[in-house]
Amino acid sequence: MSEAEFLSTYDPAAYERPALAVDLVLMGVRDGRPGALLLKRTEHPHAGRWALPGGFVGLDETLDAAAERILRDKAGIARAHLEQLYTFGAVERDPRMRIVSVAYLALLPERAFSEALDGMPELSPAVIAVSWAGEAGGPVAALSTGRRAGGEPLGLAFDHADILALAILRLRGKLDYSDVGFALLPEQFTLRQLQDVHEAILGKALNKPAFRRRMLDRGWLEPTGSREGGTSFRPAELYRFRRPR
Amino acid sequence: MSEAEFLSTYDPAAYERPALAVDLVLMGVRDGRPGALLLKRTEHPHAGRWALPGGFVGLDETLDAAAERILRDKAGIARAHLEQLYTFGAVERDPRMRIVSVAYLALLPERAFSEALDGMPELSPAVIAVSWAGEAGGPVAALSTGRRAGGEPLGLAFDHADILALAILRLRGKLDYSDVGFALLPEQFTLRQLQDVHEAILGKALNKPAFRRRMLDRGWLEPTGSREGGTSFRPAELYRFRRPR
DNA sequence: TTAACTAAGATGCGATACGGATATATGTCA
């Protein structure tokens, strides 16, 4: 586009064009570990492997709208933090035909993550194993979470392992200068929960006082005045995320 | 994609699909100011406005390959730092038909920037006016650079103003933790030149000793032993960027 | 030959942020 000569003589139907899809990395943190929701493929190609939920982009549909639609239809989730991740365009990434896919990152609080699992029986949770391995991030693997044999590496379909790896990397990078961390928490949360989420994503332990200071000094946290319940020890203050400015 | 049922019954030619294009933000720093290379549109739509060089993605062509091809054909540049920026998918972004565009950021050293201008007469340089306006970045405008009447705001075609704004924002964000800054410099450069590039992109002055320390402590700079020439004062040491690790 | 000039490069210092250890507070439970 953006070149007049070519376009003015361009017949929209004259040339074959790649198909355009959107794939979603549905991420959440469960039991202190990052997880993603995957679909098991039942047909060729890559039958038996695990894939990210996705779908084609309609002609009258924004990319963001397509991501929201897939979030709704494939995960039964009305709203979530959605952000575009990267566009994957390798020629042979799908053996059937040329498909370029715009990957989106969807961040779910633990509650929404579980509800999606309950509501959509096709979805399966996977643990994302992140070895810290330095700032750049080491290898990323999706692990099964079954009771009987949890922790086995899952084979991912297409280039979805790359997409998953990029998702966790991006999340890591944005975690402490942006507000993405709060998208993984309920509306009210304690500082410990916030730290747990950060530690899960980063794959390493953080210093508690320093973490508290940083978070409180940022000015994004509003104390609710109430405290968490159900503990057998001193209950922590509940905070709410208040959008900066 | 990635959903078996849908795909197995999907006829590649059955549904209309968006066209897929790549647009390039060709950025460089000239005279201490960030600039971009634009094409003046001569036909409708947006005739007379300025546009980013771009083109459609071929069926057997990677997105990166398409970006490289456009860099070569439209700017006459064989190699440059190229990175994917964002994919723009608003439905009405092009009035003729639905075009989704993957925007790429191309970083050119001053030399390549000028050579592209000389070799491709259609290209025109624009100054990107960045008002610092806080960390998030204020409004971004493309300004003309003509001798007679420089500094006038240029009207950009399509959503290319958004793309340009995102490009400078992305560059800013990555500037001091990544190596993108070096892509805007020749192979050998002085610390002052490096600082000038950073200041141009950030739109604000930086502290000299602190900047030197940070850059040298990072360990990415290798002294060449030789010094810059042509100055009437103490010549500065020339450094070379040595890829970390 | 030498002094003025200019920017490179180095040094010193106060403020700030951070990791880490430790101390105190506050709830539950026996």
Add this chain to the structure above:
DNA sequence: TGACATATATCCGTATCGCATCTTAGTTAA
């Protein structure tokens, strides 16, 4: 009422940063 577990606060040594200042090494011109 006291043990217990965790939240919350405080203290301190260290690394980093902004900033001012000083020194160095070239050219230029008297």
